Amino acid sequence: MARIEVPMPQMGESIAEGTVSKWLKQVGDTVERDEPILEISTDKVDAEIPAPSAGILVEVVVEEGETVEVGTVVALIDPEGIALVDTTPDKTLEPDLPSGSKKIIELPDLVEPALVATQTLDVNQSAEERLRTRSTPVVRKIAAEHGIDLANIVGSGHAGRVTKQDIVAFMESSGATEAEDPPTISAARARDGIPIQSEPSSLWDSFYKEVQHPEYQVRPADQVEGMDKMRRLTAEHMVVAKRIAPHVHSFIEIDFSIIDRIRTLSRSRWEAQNARVSYTAFVAWAVSRVLRDFPMVNSVVSGNNIIYRGNVNLGMAVDLNPGLIVPVVHDADHLGLIGIGNKIVDLAGRARARKLMPDEIQGATFTITNPGVLGTVVGLPVIPKGTSAILGIGSIEKRVAVVTDQQTETDVIAIRKRSLFSLGYDHRIVDGADAARFLSALKEMLESFPEDA
Amino acid sequence: MNSPHRSLAVRELGTIEYSEALELQAHLIRERREATIPDTILLLEHPHVITLGSSSDYAHVLLDAGELEKRGIALFEVGRGGDVTYHGPGQLVVYPIMDLKPDRKDLHRYLRDLESVLIKVACSFGVQANRDPSGTGVFTELGKLGAIGVRVSSGWITSHGIALNVSTKLDFFKTIVPCGIRDCGVSSLERELQAPVCMAEVKECMVESFKQVFSS
Numbered sequence: 151m152a153r154i155e156v157p158m159p160q161m162g163e164s165i166a167e168g169t170v171s172k173w174l175k176q177v178g179d180t181v182e183r184d185e186p187i188l189e190i191s192t193d194k195v196d197a198e199i200p201a202p203s204a205g206i207l208v209e210v211v212v213e214e215g216e217t218v219e220v221g222t223v224v225a226l227i228d229p230e231g232i233a234l235v236d237t238t239p240d241k242t243l244e245p246d247l248p249s250g251s252k253k254i255i256e257l258p259d260l261v262e263p264a265l266v267a268t269q270t271l272d273v274n275q276s277a278e279e280r281l282r283t284r285s286t287p288v289v290r291k292i293a294a295e296h297g298i299d300l301a302n303i304v305g306s307g308h309a310g311r312v313t314k315q316d317i318v319a320f321m322e323s324s325g326a327t328e329a330e331d332p333p334t335i336s337a338a339r340a341r342d343g344i345p346i347q348s349e350p351s352s353l354w355d356s357f358y359k360e361v362q363h364p365e366y367q368v369r370p371a372d373q374v375e376g377m378d379k380m381r382r383l384t385a386e387h388m389v390v391a392k393r394i395a396p397h398v399h400s401f402i403e404i405d406f407s408i409i410d411r412i413r414t415l416s417r418s419r420w421e422a423q424n425a426r427v428s429y430t431a432f433v434a435w436a437v438s439r440v441l442r443d444f445p446m447v448n449s450v451v452s453g454n455n456i457i458y459r460g461n462v463n464l465g466m467a468v469d470l471n472p473g474l475i476v477p478v479v480h481d482a483d484h485l486g487l488i489g490i491g492n493k494i495v496d497l498a499g500r501a502r503a504r505k506l507m508p509d510e511i512q513g514a515t516f517t518i519t520n521p522g523v524l525g526t527v528v529g530l531p532v533i534p535k536g537t538s539a540i541l542g543i544g545s546i547e548k549r550v551a552v553v554t555d556q557q558t559e560t561d562v563i564a565i566r567k568r569s570l571f572s573l574g575y576d577h578r579i580v581d582g583a584d585a586a587r588f589l590s591a592l593k594e595m596l597e598s599f600p601e602d603a
Numbered sequence: 604m605n606s607p608h609r610s611l612a613v614r615e616l617g618t619i620e621y622s623e624a625l626e627l628q629a630h631l632i633r634e635r636r637e638a639t640i641p642d643t644i645l646l647l648e649h650p651h652v653i654t655l656g657s658s659s660d661y662a663h664v665l666l667d668a669g670e671l672e673k674r675g676i677a678l679f680e681v682g683r684g685g686d687v688t689y690h691g692p693g694q695l696v697v698y699p700i701m702d703l704k705p706d707r708k709d710l711h712r713y714l715r716d717l718e719s720v721l722i723k724v725a726c727s728f729g730v731q732a733n734r735d736p737s738g739t740g741v742f743t744e745l746g747k748l749g750a751i752g753v754r755v756s757s758g759w760i761t762s763h764g765i766a767l768n769v770s771t772k773l774d775f776f777k778t779i780v781p782c783g784i785r786d787c788g789v790s791s792l793e794r795e796l797q798a799p800v801c802m803a804e805v806k807e808c809m810v811e812s813f814k815q816v817f818s819s
Contacts, residue, residue, distance in 0.1 A: 200757040
């Protein structure tokens with residue numbers, strides 16, 4: 151049963167969380183696409199959240215009054231629910247229903263609780279599904295916190311669900327026996343027939359989400375200032391990004407002779423078109439094309455899954471001096487060289503004027519940073535959270551290079567415009583050889599840059 | 604990328620009952636969502652009314668039901684953000700029914716924009732009002748001059764909005780803890796200027812400021 155997740159939406163650039171203020175739909179209700187299903191509140195704003203898909207609201211994960219981070223799943227919608235509801239009045243179709251349990255979700259009021267109790271234990275049902283249909287999120291949370299297996303509790307709630315009262319009563323009854331004879335935790339569990347398991351820990355969750363910077367002694371001549379918001383967000387992002395991804399960096403040297411020639415030949419034409427095509431634009435164009443062949447470089451590790459991104463959205467780091475922001479060229483692989491060039495100039499300009507829209511700093515699948523314009527030869531950039539690689543461009547400058555003279559086929563020393571590129575990649579998903587192949591392909595693309603790009 | 608041009612319709616409604624304004628907004632939200640009307644701002648005044656937003660605490664209403672009735676003050680619980688507030692004669696209420704989708708899908712930005720509108724209006728009367736980092740709204744040294752509480756309906760359509768004290772009898776605010784901030788005084792343009800202020804002129808400035816802020 152494919153369920154559609156309803157996440158807490160991003161309602162603004164600086165909004166990190168939202169409070170569920172009211173559920174407008176209940177579990178079991180049919181919802182239309184875009185129909186409001188809940189209200190959230192942040193600060194002085196109440197907002198309605200529409201259903202991302204038509205179907206049946208099968209689960210409310212976050213209760214009213216709870217505050218959760220943006221992106222947290224607040225509800226699940228079963229898109230297939232619609233067809234089932236439409237057909238249920240036709241009795242002849244009933245035997246074809248995939249499982250009894252499924253029907254229960256759609257017709258909560260028409261099924262006898264006793265019948266439900268047996269059907270929810272249907273062997274066709276996965277343990278996870280049974281858990282979902284037999285408890286509410288609050289109950290599951292309590293169960294997880296206390297290491298209780300819900301299968302051991304008789305549910306008195308609707309459809310045999312384990313209610314909060316049930317689990318509290320269960321805990322109290324087992325707690326009462328513990329009080330008489332305080333045993334070790336594992337012994338108590340073993341006695342109650344509860345499987346012994348390691349304590350579920352919120353440690354990883356906070357490790358990946360929370361940052362606390364250590365404090366230092368202030369000396370007399372020092373000046374102390376609070377970090378502004380951009381600095382604070384950047385600081386937190388960098389710490390978390392480094393915690394999550396095991397960083398590895400590989401380097402390659404790129405010859406810009408061909409690109410320089412194209413720039414010289416096209417200069418007057420571009421000026422007439424008012425086009426602005428920087429070295430960075432050439433690199434972004436080439437990266438967007440090469441990424442198509444290296445899906446792992448355009449992906450992100452998510453839990454035990456790998457999400458291969460379907461779009462090529464290039465984050466372009468912009469120096470605000472002070473500060474840093476990364477606007478995004480969406481679908482860069484669909485843009486031509488001039489299109490990318492103009493887009494970069496537009497985004498960078500508006501980034502410096504603080505006029506970017508929230509959409510324009512979100513959704514990057516790969517990032518390019520070019521500190522080389524300030525003269526540094528090479529860097530080890532940090533991979534932005536939610537992506538698996540970042541390309542750093544070193545200074546593009548004339549260097550002494552050994553090249554082969556094509557006419558005499560002898561090696562000669564030449565002056566060539568060259569740059570060192572560094573690729574920072576998440577070693578969980580990108581292997582060293584992948585990175586090397588990616589950089590080689592990028593080098594080949596840039597050193598034989600197509601004139602019609 | 605340029606901001607799309609926003610055409611802004613203005614409806615002056617005079618003094619209308621709170622319940623009537625609620626119905627009208629619900630209707631206009633639907634029309635705006637279906638794009639049968641342009642972005643619209645409603646300019647109006649309400650008879651005495653206390654409204655409770657979604658984060659309201661009843662303890663912030665300082666009168667009991669009987670006392671409210673005796674003083675002719677209605678009470679509404681409404682689906683807007685924010686705590687308790689008071690509306691009444693002499694207060695310019697503005698309800699923007701706008702589609703934020705084209706260029707400003709950001710709730711914080713919308714709040715900051717509404718604050719800018721209030722600050723501009725105050726400024727054109729020579730009153731310096733400021734944001735306060737601790738909360739939404741605009742304040743002078745004497746207290747809160749303008750309050751904000753908004754709702755964004757499905758499809759990023761706004762309703763509710765801002766209330767600017769022009770010549771409001773500020774004693775009525777003593778019936779509540781405005782926006783739940785106990786130490787916060789309230790002010791009005793007239794209190795700031797110690798002179799009568801023409802409501803029609805404030806409305807003109809309001810429309811002008813809206814156009815400026817929301818076309819940038």
